[in-house]
Amino acid sequence: MKSISEIESRLAGARVNLTAALERGDADTTPFRNAVIEIERELAAAQAEQASAERARQCAEQDRLSELSANAVSKAHNAVVDAAGADVVAGVDMPTVINDPAVSNAAARLAAVRDRLNREEATYQSHNAKYLNLKGRLTDKEHIRDEILARRVTGDEKPGDAAEVALLAEDISSLKELVADAHRNAERYRPNTSRRTVADAEAELAKAQSRSVYLAKQARLQELERAFLAAHA
Known part of the structure; x- marks a missing residue:
């Protein structure tokens, strides 16, 4: 087309x-x-x-995104179920762990913000790779210059040293500007906000799961108490 x-x-x-x-x-x-x-x-x-x-x-x-969210919610709920304990304790069937809306919401939010962070990280890494490449070239030029200067200090001088050092100085000066520009550009894409958002979402999910596990274990303890009282009635 x-x-x-x-x-x-x-x-x-x-x-x-x-x-x-x-x-x-x-x-x-x-x-x-x-x-x-x-x-x-x-x-x-x-x-x-x-x-x-x-x-x-x-x-x-x-x-x-829907599949990503559904998988995250399922994984988060399964983690709560696993942490709650066995389905049968001392011969007593334990209550089924109910899907906690707070866990589902937190897991879905985490999946969404983590997906966004992954995309932003890819963009940042692309720009940062250019910065690192230029920085490596600058380091190489400086290393060559330093080797020549160190050799000349010991008295080992070659006819083309001065011209090569002068050329290296120009390259280094230009590369420093390019490195600075590339670094500033890369930093514009550093996903600091999304990283903090993901960290907050992870903490929110952990908190919701902890509360859900506590409630599930509490319900199981109550079921065990009822079974004990019924057995000794």
């Missing part, structure tokens, strides 16, 4: 041609009008296809 920008560019050109034909007073402007109409139809079809693709992408993304 041709890009919409390309079609729009051709449409603009066709309209210019039509306007020029009108200004010239051409007896028959039909070819120019037909060209505009044809490209307009092509543009409408491309826009409809693009909109359909975007809807499909959004649906797929929603399905992915």
Whole structure:
């Protein structure tokens, strides 16, 4: 499929041609009008296809997030069930651990913010990799310069040393600027806020699970007490 920008560019050109034909007073402007109409139809079809693709992408993304959330909620609930203990204690069937809405909500929120953090981390790492690459090149240049200077201090001088050191100095100066710019750019993408949000969501889930486990164990203890009293009535 041709890009919409390309079609729009051709449409603009066709309209210019039509306007020029009108200004010239051409007896028959039909070819120019037909060209505009044809490209307009092509543009409408491309826009409809693009909109359909975007809807499909959004649906797929929603399905992915829903599955991510459902898996996180299930995992969080299973953790509570495991922590609550065995299903049968001293021959007594224990109450089923009920899904705690607080645990489900906290797990779903954690899944969402962690997914966002993962995407932001990928963007940050991409920019940070450029910074680290430039920093490595700067370090290499400085190392070569220092080796030459150290050698010259011992009296081991070579004819091209001065020129090489001068060239290295220029490269180092330019690289320092590039490194500083790359570092500033990378820091703009460092996901500090999302990292804190994930940490808060993790704490919230842990708190909800702890309370849910406590309530489940309390219910089990009450069931054991009832079974004991019934056995000794």
